[in-house]
Amino acid sequence: MRYLPLTETDRSAMLATIGVDSVDALFRDVPEQARLKGPIAGLSDHMGELAVERHLSRLAAKNTTASTVPFFIGGGAYKHHVPASVDQLLLRGEFLTSYTPYQPEVTQGTLQYLFEFQTQVALLTGMDVANASMYDGATGTAEAVLMAARINKRNKVILSGGLHPHYRSVVETTCGVMGMDIRAQAPDWKNAEDLSALIDGETACIVVQTPSLFGHLRDFTALCEAAHAKGALVIVVVTEVVSLGLLTPPGEMGADIVVCEGQSIGNGLNFGGPYVGLFATRDKYVRQMPGRLCGQTVDADGKRGFVLTLSTREQHIRREKATSNICTNSGLCALAFTIHLSLLGEQGLTQLAQVNHANAVTLADKLEAVKGVKLVNDGFFNEFTVKLPKKAAKVVSKLAERGILAGVPVSRFYPDMEGLEDLLLVASTEVNSLEDMDALVRGLEEVL
């Protein structure tokens, strides 16, 4: 077997050194009735590379890949072009096959990119400080809610109706088990909710999103002021991080914690994971933050170097008193984010955001000209909601048969809610050509 270097000669020699007759003797503590006598039933014996490639390629070929069709699906994960050098660098074994940098002298590479990542996230979000990443945006949001409750020792959480429904569910599940009082608002597809009226002296935090699930753009400056006046924290979620190349960052609106899904930069769609959660806050809250943190220090010669720090917040030191149970972060996805953002730079990021918005504007203009299609949004970044004269799920299904992946029917998130069946989320990024857009327009004209 190609991954196992021991030969039978080696094994015999090693057993002799150990002083036992067989490997079975080393398993003597396993209760007799729990020892499998032979290989697992049903699984074939080892396969060569070619056979494994054939098996998996057959499965892969059954899927419609985003790059091969007119593609307008967003809803929290976005199709962007990732420069070739990002993946080439990720595949360097020194990054790929290294562990969490607990021995800083031999992991300065990982530590330095995490420090760069933290800085980039702080700059993008307009916040003071960021951690070394979370599993994804949804889990990061639940961690942010728990962090807010630790800070002000309150129990009530208000979730905006513009928040991504998966994020809402993860908060309800994770914070619900802790006994928090979670007030999720109805889906705010009309961008009409007024959350400041809901904040009271019991409110730990309020969770809002921009662009919202429906693509609406919001300025939360007034909301932050209202929340702070009552001692509540504001958590701003961003699921399309490219928008921060163009729009006012949450930090400038007064946000206390910002959580983003970082997939859009550096990371492919991957059918939903692995992705990378970005998590940023104010300096004053840093000791209540979950997750790993990389910090700058000096070595024995006084040279600048980096280490994991403030680990007294973390589970391996604090055990049941830790700020979170999180251990693994999303290191390699964070590296992909960091390299891609470094390639983009100031000019590239701004331009990428402009191209995304321009494509969405162009598509929105084209769709508004289709009979029966109504644009819901006043403003948007690269995703918006349209109201169709038919059920959106059916329309999406019919367009998929025609080889067009048109968007996300809101009913996929809210299957039982009346009034949402006709709503379709449509995203357009830099990957969409004018031909793609025209194909969608023609397809819609046919099926409506």
Added chain:
Amino acid sequence: MAMNNQGRDSTPHAVTVAGEFVTFTGNKALQQEEALIFELDNPGAVGVDLEAPVTTKTRLGGVKTRAGVGLPSLAEPDVVRHYTRLSQKNFAIDTTMYPLGSCTMKHNPRLNEKMARLPGFGDIHPLQPVETVQGALELIDQLAHWLKTLTGMPAIAMSPGAGAHGELCGLMAIHAALDARGESHRRRVLVPESAHGTNPATAAFCGFTVDTIPAEENGRVSVEAVKAKLGDDVACIMLTNPNTCGLFEPQIREIADAVHAAGGYFYCDGANYNAIVGRVRPADLGVDAMHINLHKTFSTPHGGGGPGSGPVVLSDALAPYAPLPFVVHGKDGFTLVEHAKDAGKAQPFGRLKGFHGQMGMFVRALAYILSHGADGLRQVASDAVLNANYVLASLKDVMSASFDGPCMHEALFDDRFLKGTGVTPLDFAKAMIDEGYHPMTMYFPLVVHGALLIEPTETESKQTLDRFIATMRHLTEKAKAGDLAHFQASPRLTPRKRLDETQAARKPVLRWVKPAA
């Protein structure tokens, strides 16, 4: 052009230079000093060529745009060189033996990377209509099938994003099952003192109280110690098996039976599953829930600290509470259950993650399982245990093994062999770095003094182990010979010497800030 061979010396000069060699640049040939990316800013440069926007019209609904972000500007060659240089400052499995106990640092096959990058897996969106992602759902179903078969368990939750996230999933299923039984008063969780820190942290995260079970002299948990803690307020026990001392818990069946008889559940921390994969099925040990770190046993790359993946196998008692979403196979192919109303008789406790789990890791793990096959997986556990015992047998006369008898996949030593030398386990580990080895896990588990936990894994050859053993024996002799200064000054050959962690924590500098002009 290349250098002409004519007219130049082809043998080295016979010359010696006294004193420490310091270069002008601070670089040491292949080892380059590297500034932060922000300090390499080259205003005007750009690392991507994007097309111009098709329109300058905006529809932002009146919200404000930002003035700038403050990112540095670099062309592609400078970005590539920067991150390549950073990579050269890391130890990795690809470059050296990485015997980090409890972390299972084994070879990461590149075939798995290639498979995960097939566009049919890497370039599909989680919200595509299910009829366009049948192969992806089938892959998840196949992996789920083999993980259930290998563990003997009837059900699995695939979405957890890491081991600790899997623990959370298991404990939330237990929480939901107890609530459904009308036994919400069961809120005490038994955790041995040798447990990973994530176990008590997870229990507390779920609102449980943690009750610690002391370890026995022999490094095991005894059924008597567990029985002494049982009561009608116990929700579950969280037990790692093989445990963090690298030992199989011989009384595990009796412990499982006692916990079940008292109305509690048995959560098994599967971090050390590599020792028994293909040889022992956790179901036969009485387990109700166990997470599987795909990034350990099934060799998805650790990536400098993630991403991981932590599917959780579940017993019949806990299966109904598995979280959304999950894949089911119906008459029209595979579908994805994303809402409780579609879950039939099941009562999912909620959702743990955006979308459906770590698909990229699922592809790699399935490639790993198929590559090894039934014979190879059994050999994985056998060779992992053989390698650890070989290290134990070859070092126990010079280092102090904590417990008698064979170990499983990792060998635990403590610092008694360093007594009187002044050398600490940390000093010893740092000296290993200069010899070209990543240190073993230190000061964990907490049940022995100055723990040194060595997990070679099955992908190290005998030749590599022999060299490692010889190095460890050499360092042990050096410590016992009184060469304290050598250890305290280690490492000396790394890009940075020992770092001041106290300063880092006291005055945290967590980001770069542009210096005042």
